[in-house]
Structure formats: C-alpha cells, structure tokens
Amino acid sequence: MSALLELAGVSRSFGGLRALDRVSLDLAEGEIVGLIGPNGAGKTTLVNLVTGVHPVSAGEIRFGGRRISGLAPFRIARLGVARTFQVVQPFPRMSVLDNVAAGALFAAGTADIASARAAALDCLRFTGLEEVAGQAGATLSLAGRKRLELAKSLATRPRLLLLDEVNAGLNSTEIDGALRLIADIAARGITILLIEHLMKVVTRACSRIVVLHQGEIISDGPTASVMRDRKVVEAYLGSRYASDAQ
C-alpha cells in the first residue's frame, strides 16, 4: 500500500541557510504522527512546503500518489491537504460561520454559499463553536480562535491535516479539550501530522514520532522507542527525559 503523503529527499534553503536537508518521510492513511524538534529545526518550513506556500529547493512531495510540489497552495488545499497556522489567521470581520464556510465553499467545492454555510454549521457543532457562529472572528478568545482554525480546516474536507502548534498558549484544561478534539478528528479517518513543543501532548496523542534537528530527521519510529533514542535525548529532550527512560 502506498503512503498518503510522501516526501522524497526534500530540501529547502533560504539564502545560505538550509532549513530542511534531504528530508524523506512517509505518512500512511489514518496515522497520527507527531513532529517535534527545537525552535528553528524546520517544522513550520516542512508544513509550508507540503501546503505549497514555499517551493521546494530539491526533492519531491507526493500526495495520494500525485506529485504536489510545484502546485499552487489553493490547488493543494482542494486536493485535501489542510493546515492550521501557528499564529491564528481568522477573517477578523467575518462571522465565525462564514470563516468556516469559506473552506467548504472554495476547497471542498460545495455547490453554493447556502450549502457551504450548512456544512460549516456541522463543523462548528463538531468543534463546539456553534453558539458563537454569529460573532465576528476577531471577538473569540485565543482558545476559541484555535478551535476556529480547526473548524476552518475541517470544512475543507481534508484527507491530511497539518496541525502547527494548535496547543501553544493554551492552559491545561484547554489542552485536554483540544486533545479530545484531535482524537475525534482522527476517528473520522483523517491523517494527522501534529507539530508540537509540548512533549506531554505528543506522547499522549501520537503512536509515532518524527524528530527534526537542524533541518534533518534524526529519529522516526514508535513513540516509546523515539523517546529512548540517544540522539533525540541529546539533541532535544534533555537529561531529565533520558534518566526517565532508563
């Protein structure tokens, strides 16, 4: 069986800086994979390459067996790749409902605005935002706007969801809520790549972890074995996790 998302020798340079260096990675349909690494490791760059925001400098990205590197971002979105932004990006003066309807209308290709709004309402129920459907996007709390990001990306009817630090800045109760939501999304059969700083979150949510360090993948495997990997411990996790693991 071929993978849903395949990165083959993907590199990206910004001027003289190599942000990603020959990264190869396969995601199977239905997987929840955690992507971790220190600041500047290239996590967000990887998301930007998969979604077409930046072109790849070398290598190839395939989605569902089709080459997507080189396509415009809106085409990749229509094929079923959705993302949330690390810094939330609502349409500030549009209602929450229309924020979400945009994804249904343009990426999922609903017939008209009315059916896009109907589909958006489903996503709002799913993410628990139904009550604020009529409010402007900018009026939501940070936790609310993070949920709005999720609702918008779900409305595009994705097969693959790239979650870029959806939990950053949330308190532990809000994180518990977000994790339940991620589990519910995965239960719908959507493949998830979860980019995270919080180890607690990744180990709870993901069965497989990929570790980026200075633009290269230094470890990739089941959560438990990656957590014990000496290279990972040295590069990122620190001695506390190392002693826990032994």
Next chain:
Amino acid sequence: MRRAALALAIVAAIVALAFVLDNYALRLATTVLMYVVLALSWNFIGGFAGYPSFATAAFFGLGAYGAGVLQHAGVEMVASWLCGGVLATLFALALGAAILHLRGHYFAIASLVVPDVLREIANVSTSLTGGGMGLNIAVFSTDMTLFTRVFYFAMLTVAVATLTASFAVDRSKLGFGLRCIQQNEDAATILGVNTVLYKVIAFALSGAFVGVAGGIYGSWVNYIDPADAFDVLISVKPIIMVLLGGAGTVLGPVVGAAVFLLFEEAVWRNFLTLHEGLLGAIVVLLVLFLPKGLTGYRAVLRGLVPARLRARS
C-alpha cells in the same frame, strides 16, 4: 412588494429628472452618475478585495482615447464607447496579472504610475491622439436639450449596469472570496481560494465600466487631452467617495458619489485655492471618525460595539 414598488418609484423619478431639470442641473446629475460608475468600479478592487488601486484614471483615459480615435476612424458613437470599455478591460487583465502579486502600499504605488505612463504615451503619439494638442470629438447633436438628455441616459445606463454587477458580485462566490482576500489573503489561499484569478477578475471589473464611462465622457465634452483624460484626480476622487460611503458595501459608493458631488459644488467653487488641502483634510477625518463610511454610521453612533469588530455575514 413594497421594496419593488420603492425601486420602481426611484427609477421613475430618475427618468423624470431628465425632463424636469434644466440643462445645467442635468449636467450635474450626469456627473453624479459618472462618479457613481467610478466609485462602484473602484469598490470591486479597493473595497471588496482591499487592494488600493490608483489605476482608475488609466482605464478612464484609455476608454476616452480608444473611443475618440475609433470615432475618427469612422466607428459609430455607441459602438466606440463599448470598444473603449473592452480596451480598458483587456488592459486591466494584463496589468492585473503583472502587478496584483504586490500587496498594500507596493500595489498602490505600482498602480499610481500607470496613468502617468499612459499620459506620456498619449502625449507623444501625435499622429494617433493629437498629442498635447488634444483630440476633438464630433458633436453628436447641436440641440442642447437633446444632447444633454442623451448623455444623461447614456451615463445612467452604465451606472445601472455597474450597480447590477456590484449586487451580483456581492452575493456571489466571487464576492465571498474577495472578502476573504481583503481580510486575510494567506488564510484565503490555504482554504482553496484562487486568489490570483479572483483579484484579476476584480481588477478587470474595476476597469470595464470606467472605460465605457471614459468613452461617453469624450463624446460629451467633445474634446479630450492627455492631462484631462489621465488626470490623477480621476483615480483619487473615487477612493474618497467609497471611503465616504462605505468600502465593500454596494450602496455605500453610490451615496458617497452623491455626497462628494454636493461637497464639490458647495466647497470647491468657494475655496478654489484651498480645495486640494480640503481634499486631504476630508481623507484624514474620514479615516479617523468614519472608518466604515456613512453607511456604517449607526454602529459608530451606537458605540457599544467597535465598528471594526462587527460581523458582516
């Protein structure tokens, strides 16, 4: 039913104006209609999509010169106006594809130089345009009353067409996508909006009707020269009208155009040396106190919810 009756009454009143007003007042009314076309046109790109275009004068001048030159070549008057519109649309498509990847101030500056470049081209293409000497355009009738009425109805037709297009865009997928672009272009792209295509369509719409209006204007005043047809004020005035009325709404630009002409008549004539200073003062006051324009005044008065946070669904 009541709305239909109201609309019918407004149409009847507008038609009746042509037979009630004297020639001077009817000329003013024609100018209002021309301003409505300019303001609604700028609203497609500047209001819906949020791209501050200064290219309106380029479309206007192209329409005026295109129609004028064609009439000299023997093309019938109304057909030449439509050709002026087609010329402006094609130019907008090409220009849009070239400069719409620029955002904010960069786009504004790129669009600002375009009328200047075209003015210089018109100035030096003496054999075609008459250069700085200008271009005389045949007077269609010497009956002043008939002449004035015909141009009133011609401008009215274009204004109604522009308004109809605005209503259609406002309710369509295109208008939805343009609002997404205006509020957050990166988010719009990632949600599947073909932002380049949508912006180019909005820019072409902002050129099409202005081109026709430019053609009509040339036949109306019977003489155009490069400094007049590509005047930077043709780009600036519609922006003020739209800000005055309410950007991104359909009726705001119409209200703004009418209020602007009243202002122009009342103040300009009395402060000839100061009017450009006053223009600047209006812009500053608008941005400070009426960011949503006159059509947003209720929210401002209510003061409970900041105007910029109110949802538009």
